[in-house]
Amino acid sequence: MQYFNIIQALCRSALATPNEATKHQVKRLRDILEKDGHTKEASSLEGLLLSSGKGLDMAPSKIQKSFVIHSGEQLTTKTVIPVDKETSTPLAEIFFPIDLPSEMPIFDENIQSAIESIINEWLKFDQLLEINAIPASSCLIYGLPGTGKTHLAKWIASQIGLPVVLARLEGLMSSYLGTTSRNIGNLFTFANRYKCILLLDEFDAIAKLRNDPQEVGEVKRVVNTLLQSLDSRHEKGFTIGVTNHESLLDPAIWRRFDIQVEIPKPSTDVIIRLLNKFVLPLKFSETEIKFLTWCLEGSSGADAEMLSKWLKRAYVLETDPNIVAIMKQFALLNSGRVDAVKRNIMLRSDEDFISALLANKTLSFKQKDVALLFGMTASSLSKHLSKNKDI
Ligand SMILES: Nc1ncnc2c1ncn2[C@@H]1O[C@H](COP(=O)(O)OP(=O)(O)OP(=O)(O)O)[C@@H](O)[C@H]1O
Ligand SMILES: [Mg+2]
Incomplete structure (x- = not known):
């Protein structure tokens, strides 16, 4: 965005000795930028606001x-x-x-x-x-x-x-x-x-x-x-x-x-935050981000950035993008960027993939949300799982 560097420098200097009025104006600017879709610039002002008054001035x-x-x-x-x-x-x-x-x-x-x-x-x-x-x-x-x-x-x-x-x-x-x-x-x-x-x-x-x-x-x-x-x-x-x-x-x-x-390698929580940042301006549901996070556990921030680029490309080029299919393709063609155990589960069968997602305690997926990801109804998914258990 043109001139943003100067605007940002002005805000940084203004926040060096923060007072309520200055903070209020920077917050207004942040909100307007956010509303107009300039999320990167808005979050950079958010960073300045957060660090003001924390001794980082x-x-x-x-x-x-x-x-x-x-x-x-x-x-x-x-x-x-x-x-x-x-x-x-x-x-x-x-x-x-x-x-x-x-x-x-x-x-x-x-x-x-x-x-x-x-x-x-x-x-x-x-x-x-x-x-x-x-x-x-x-x-x-x-x-x-x-x-x-x-x-x-x-x-x-x-x-x-x-x-x-x-x-x-x-x-x-x-x-x-x-x-x-x-x-x-x-x-x-x-x-x-x-x-x-x-x-x-x-x-x-x-x-x-x-x-x-x-x-x-x-x-x-x-x-x-x-x-x-x-x-x-x-x-x-x-x-x-x-x-x-x-x-x-x-x-x-x-x-x-x-x-x-x-x-260290990013924790689950950090992967979620990284993905939410890197996928912009695309927006994914909470379940979709949790799904991508499960797939990326053990990977680095740079891997999360690469996956986000991959998703953006797919969402532009494909008429009916499917997040599970895109993720599997990413795992297949970026073997070094995805944990080997996770990759095997993803690529083995949808049954194993779904079971592994549902078994994860940290991300606690709901059956109905996973069903949606895999294009099933909640009841067909539970039938599928119980059939699998019987085998
Ligand atoms: N924790 C993180 N927060 C924000 N961005 C990240 C994070 N980790 C990685 N990235 C992004 O991933 C890319 C690679 O990051 P960077 O080059 O800083 O990694 P590095 O640790 O120096 O890697 P290398 O060891 O290969 O040099 C950058 O675009 C960076 O912004
Ligand atoms: Mg480096």
Whole structure:
């Protein structure tokens, strides 16, 4: 939606020192946007409203006071990004606050509040320093693929209001191993010079090098450079590392991060919330969302997003879309995205599928709702089930 970024920035500043009148106007705007079908924008304002008054406010005085946030030069679109000397590939990508996600990723409440406390700590960095409580300035986010780690890291940066220098270590370390240490050094020198949050994504790339016995010396050198670079970064700004394979990380690197947050696979409740968000503007009944959730238990947030795209495609292309058939097709053609046990049940027979749904205690399906999903009447479904029991 045109100009929404500016509207959102205005609302964020207004809510930095929230009062009832400001909140009322932002709520009005949220409601109008929602009514007109701009659900994404409406929920982003909802996020701002929720975080206002929770200590997440970005009161300018606090931000300006902070040494870590305030030190360094300003990054602009004209800033020259260092490149790998051999391949001329940029060592990082810059994301300005306007390019960062404004919506908080969806997690269980305990993770959500842990994340809020990190942001709060970073916004109050100097106040903590004043009382000699050494605040955290680095954070390692780890967990399974597709659980929203990169999204989370960028969202944290958006809340602090600083641009992100995003380095994919995989890229820094490609082909010319001999230059890896130099690339890492150059990247940190660059990040330390500017006011930014350094985001080291796919951090496990370093660990992968260890599998190559010919590269033992080089790996040592790279790890040492990284350790020194992380130490040099401590007083210069915030650093977020992201990895899928935390166990492969060198313990010395692991220790360099003040905070470590594990992002788990989404719980049932989180899958429901993710699906409701991702399927928009399509709308599904509560039973349909519960049905999709059952099928996705054990999958990641990225899988839920992929299934939602699949559904949207089917609902546009097919004249009489059937959610059970679409789900089965998804399970068949996306075997890596659906739990193997669930996939077997889905694809074996409708009887097994229906029985498994009805046996689920958490989602507590009603027989009549399941019958509707499978295109049966409630009585034919119960006959079907009792016949099956007799066999
Ligand atoms: N909990 C979540 N809340 C909101 N969106 C999510 C969540 N989990 C995954 N997603 C969505 O799934 C996609 C992949 O997320 P992201 O890239 O952040 O995952 P990741 O954990 O970094 O994955 P990888 O380990 O493969 O790099 C994004 O579009 C993201 O918005
Ligand atoms: Mg990622």
